[in-house]
Amino acid sequence: MNSLPSDLQTISTQCSLCHDQCVSACPVVEMTHRQIAYPSRLATLAWELDRGNLAADAETMRAMLHCVHCNACTDACVYVDTPVDVTPLVRHARRILIENGQASPQMRQMYEEFLAWGNPYRDLHPIYEALKGEFSQNIETGGTLVIADACELAYAPDSARASLRLLQQAGYRPMALADQTYTGWELWQYGYRGEALKLAEALAGEIRRRSPVDVITLNPTSAYLLRKVFPDDLGISIPANVITVPEAIQARLDQALMPLPERRASVYLVMSSAETYQLYSYAARHVLDRCGITGPGIQKHQPYHRASFPEGLHPDISPTPGDWIAERIARSAAVERPDAIVCTAAFGLKAMREACPVIPVVDWSNFVMDHMVIQI
Amino acid sequence: MVINPPQAGTDILEDLARVVGPDYVSGHMASRMAYTRGVWPVELKRAQAGDWSYLPSLVVWPGNTSEVTQVVQVARERRLPLVPYGGGSGIVGGTCLANSLVVDLKRLDSLDLNETNQTVSAGSGVNGWHLEEWLNERGYTSGHFPQSMNSACVGGLVATASIGTFSGRYGKMDDLLVGLEAVLPNGKILRTKPIPRRSSGPNLAQLFVGSEGAFGIITEATLRVWPKPETRQWAVYTFPGTPAGLEALRTCMRSEAQPALVRLYDEAESAARIRHFGYPTGQALLILGFEGSAGFVAWQRQVVDQVCADHQGIFRGDEAALHWYRYRFDTSAMLRYNQKPGGFADSLEVAAPWDRLEAVWRAMRGALEPLCEQVHCHFSHVYPTEGSSYVIFYAQAEENTPQAAIQHYLRCVEAAMQACLAEGGSISHHHGIGRGKQLWMEGEHGQPGLDLLNSLKQAIDPENLFNPGVMGLA
Numbered sequence: 001m002n003s004l005p006s007d008l009q010t011i012s013t014q015c016s017l018c019h020d021q022c023v024s025a026c027p028v029v030e031m032t033h034r035q036i037a038y039p040s041r042l043a044t045l046a047w048e049l050d051r052g053n054l055a056a057d058a059e060t061m062r063a064m065l066h067c068v069h070c071n072a073c074t075d076a077c078v079y080v081d082t083p084v085d086v087t088p089l090v091r092h093a094r095r096i097l098i099e100n101g102q103a104s105p106q107m108r109q110m111y112e113e114f115l116a117w118g119n120p121y122r123d124l125h126p127i128y129e130a131l132k133g134e135f136s137q138n139i140e141t142g143g144t145l146v147i148a149d150a151c152e153l154a155y156a157p158d159s160a161r162a163s164l165r166l167l168q169q170a171g172y173r174p175m176a177l178a179d180q181t182y183t184g185w186e187l188w189q190y191g192y193r194g195e196a197l198k199l200a201e202a203l204a205g206e207i208r209r210r211s212p213v214d215v216i217t218l219n220p221t222s223a224y225l226l227r228k229v230f231p232d233d234l235g236i237s238i239p240a241n242v243i244t245v246p247e248a249i250q251a252r253l254d255q256a257l258m259p260l261p262e263r264r265a266s267v268y269l270v271m272s273s274a275e276t277y278q279l280y281s282y283a284a285r286h287v288l289d290r291c292g293i294t295g296p297g298i299q300k301h302q303p304y305h306r307a308s309f310p311e312g313l314h315p316d317i318s319p320t321p322g323d324w325i326a327e328r329i330a331r332s333a334a335v336e337r338p339d340a341i342v343c344t345a346a347f348g349l350k351a352m353r354e355a356c357p358v359i360p361v362v363d364w365s366n367f368v369m370d371h372m373v374i375q376i
Numbered sequence: 377m378v379i380n381p382p383q384a385g386t387d388i389l390e391d392l393a394r395v396v397g398p399d400y401v402s403g404h405m406a407s408r409m410a411y412t413r414g415v416w417p418v419e420l421k422r423a424q425a426g427d428w429s430y431l432p433s434l435v436v437w438p439g440n441t442s443e444v445t446q447v448v449q450v451a452r453e454r455r456l457p458l459v460p461y462g463g464g465s466g467i468v469g470g471t472c473l474a475n476s477l478v479v480d481l482k483r484l485d486s487l488d489l490n491e492t493n494q495t496v497s498a499g500s501g502v503n504g505w506h507l508e509e510w511l512n513e514r515g516y517t518s519g520h521f522p523q524s525m526n527s528a529c530v531g532g533l534v535a536t537a538s539i540g541t542f543s544g545r546y547g548k549m550d551d552l553l554v555g556l557e558a559v560l561p562n563g564k565i566l567r568t569k570p571i572p573r574r575s576s577g578p579n580l581a582q583l584f585v586g587s588e589g590a591f592g593i594i595t596e597a598t599l600r601v602w603p604k605p606e607t608r609q610w611a612v613y614t615f616p617g618t619p620a621g622l623e624a625l626r627t628c629m630r631s632e633a634q635p636a637l638v639r640l641y642d643e644a645e646s647a648a649r650i651r652h653f654g655y656p657t658g659q660a661l662l663i664l665g666f667e668g669s670a671g672f673v674a675w676q677r678q679v680v681d682q683v684c685a686d687h688q689g690i691f692r693g694d695e696a697a698l699h700w701y702r703y704r705f706d707t708s709a710m711l712r713y714n715q716k717p718g719g720f721a722d723s724l725e726v727a728a729p730w731d732r733l734e735a736v737w738r739a740m741r742g743a744l745e746p747l748c749e750q751v752h753c754h755f756s757h758v759y760p761t762e763g764s765s766y767v768i769f770y771a772q773a774e775e776n777t778p779q780a781a782i783q784h785y786l787r788c789v790e791a792a793m794q795a796c797l798a799e800g801g802s803i804s805h806h807h808g809i810g811r812g813k814q815l816w817m818e819g820e821h822g823q824p825g826l827d828l829l830n831s832l833k834q835a836i837d838p839e840n841l842f843n844p845g846v847m848g849l850a
Contacts, residue, residue, distance in 0.1 A: 024505035
């Protein structure tokens with residue numbers, strides 16, 4: 001008996017009977033070589049799990065963890081005009097498995113750390129408090145609310161500081177840091193829907209109370225959650241314009257507030273999967289263009305589906321291909337020798353630095369500040 | 377629901393784990409389910425019905441040729457039939473066998489470009505799209521762009537005698553294959569020299585083109601490659617009818633100006649595009665693609681344009697061609713039929729000499745139309761001597777169940793195959809035979825031909841362990 005909700009039933013039917021034109025885009029298939037990682041097969045397994053034809057056991061959970069939610073398959077979907085997103089079905093299956101006691105040890109650890117610290121990255125309060133002191137405590141109405149995401153604070157606190165400085169220099173004042181740093185990406189992705197919902201409600205409440213003009217997220221994935229996931233999937237409306245740091249800077253550039261010097265550099269730009277697949281936002285690249293870095297200056301921009309990190313994942317939890325993609329980029333960089341590898345998100349920065357010790361790996365905000373003159 | 381339990385015991389799992397490592401062998405239901413279909417409609421309908429009675433017993437992922445030989449050894453000792461598996465994109469049921477050992481070859485992903493010989497040696501698990509990207513980064517192209525290239529792997533492309541949409545310039549898999557490495561059923565490794573043109577007996581590499589895993593496991597193929605073309609251009613023509621378009625194509629292919637890509641849609645398949653682009657109704661649409669140096673392409677276009685004009689073809693720019701290119705992998709119309717429990721859609725690709733091609737096209741259309749809601753037909757691969765007719769049919773069984781769809785589908789295929797053979801056609805041009813077309817292998821080859829194939833199979837694989845049942849081989 002099929003008990004899938006109708007929207008998931010549609011995804012299941014569309015995806016599980018597909019001709020698999022998307023698999024060449026899937027980084028997990030390329031990394032693992034497993035048929036089980038095909039989106040169509042994940043859809044089939046989710047369907048059979050729901051029908052009771054597949055045991056809700058640890059092996060099935062391992063299978064369902066193959067999806068890293070990068071949405072590369074959606075971008076390459078055979079339904080060209082109405083592409084299918086298989087991830088809601090995957091999350092549904094994971095939730096069933098969790099309810100049947102099949103959360104992996106790593107997932108349980110993530111959950112326990114979330115319960116202890118409010119995020120999966122342990123104690124971030126010292127970093128957060130140090131940053132918070134530099135900004136307004138209460139913007140009341142108007143101004144900008146910045147979400148200093150847990151992943152950024154844990155993996156790239158210097159990058160977070162640089163992003164905040166960049167935003168200030170670009171004229172985002174008054175600016176306050178949100179009380180809540182963790183937007184719940186991992187919880188949501190792994191099927192902890194109830195907990196993700198509570199985080200979303202709390203964040204929506206804070207935004208409503210502070211009434212900012214803009215909400216800027218240091219992590220692109222958080223912008224994706226707030227813009228798309230919370231309203232569409234969790235049913236929480238976010239009462240403000242939510243943008244990423246590169247989008248915020250691009251908005252100021254479009255107002256011609258920053259005359260740009262003629263500078264040239266050959267860089268790899270590594271964007272997050274949230275920017276490239278889910279938000280389709282290439283602001284980070286456009287800003288570099290306006291900095292004079294691009295044109296003949298950017299000699300290599302990795303194809304998005306090769307350079308995108310399924311970031312936002314807890315690095316110890318999922319078979320994320322982030323490290324693997326970083327290694328591929330590093331191999332290419334060792335040959336082509338760009339001046340720098342510029343990363344827009346913390347997890348990409350971390351993976352890239354570990355994979356590529358011979359080329360400078362810098363965060364996007366610091367790189368932009370080094371390559372532009374700002375006049376307000 | 378029937379689920380067959382793994383026929384292989386834990387001891388074989390342990391034996392295989394000793395060969396490939398414990399992470400690269402699985403008997404879990406989830407893994408087995410993943411290998412219980414390619415994209416043959418019968419397999420899709422079984423999956424839709426929740427019929428998992430065709431589950432393989434085990435899946436193994438060898439990481440190199442040596443491991444493949446050891447896996448073969450284990451299978452032989454246990455008399456366990458094995459199925460080589462690449463991307464799972466086959467549409468004739470060649471990779472799904474109950475109680476088998478699936479040998480997934482996707483870990484064989486080595487790539488080596490030889491610029492002097494202009495060849496690439498690719499592991500059989502290399503994805504077709506990735507191969508093309510990898511070559512493009514180095515200034516080359518595989519020239520092989522089948523519809524399945526996003527999911528098919530090199531080994532499967534060889535084993536099904538595949539063809540790409542730009543075959544007019546780059547040729548078929550049998551033209552591309554320079555040499556190969558394969559593990560034979562006796563466990564020995566065959567390595568043919570990368571010299572395709574030799575007068576030293578039958579070409580052993582070609583024995584594996586279209587062999588569907590019945591003669592051995594292809595582990596690496598050396599393929600011809602080309603420098604990336606300087607230009608790609610498109611042209612679209614309409615003709616007053618399919619016969620005029622076919623005659624124009626036949627003349628084109630006998631000139632020296634053979635286009636890289638050819639797609640002549642019959643009046644029925646042209647109709648939607650003709651409406652979309654506002655061309656006069658009732659016409660047959662021809663899309664042509666040209667690749668090469670700018671001067672060569674300009675000359676080709678001049679010759680082809682004259683040939684088309686001589687056959688009442690009217691030039692229509694390139695808009696319809698660009699539209700095709702954008703949607704070339706979009707099979708959503710077929711998928712929508714497959715989603716209905718009693719619905720299905722499939723394609724059949726046959727071949728015939730020029731003097732039988734029109735008759736085969738008419739006969740297959742005539743056979744399918746009474747059974748189907750829609751029948752589309754186009755001609756996408758042509759040669760100086762023959763052409764391929766490609767039929768896409770969409771149907772709905774009277775009873776809206778997957779089981780009824782399977783029965784109705786089999787009736788459709790039988791009608792089409794009989795019509796093709798009766799008019800002198802060949803039952804497959806580039807999809808292979810698998811288990812979907814095996815009933816017509818005698819009609820295809822004649823009894824002596826089928827006997828010869830069976831003798832070959834018996835000699836190469838006396839225990840009949842390598843993908844048994846494909847191609848109608850006993």
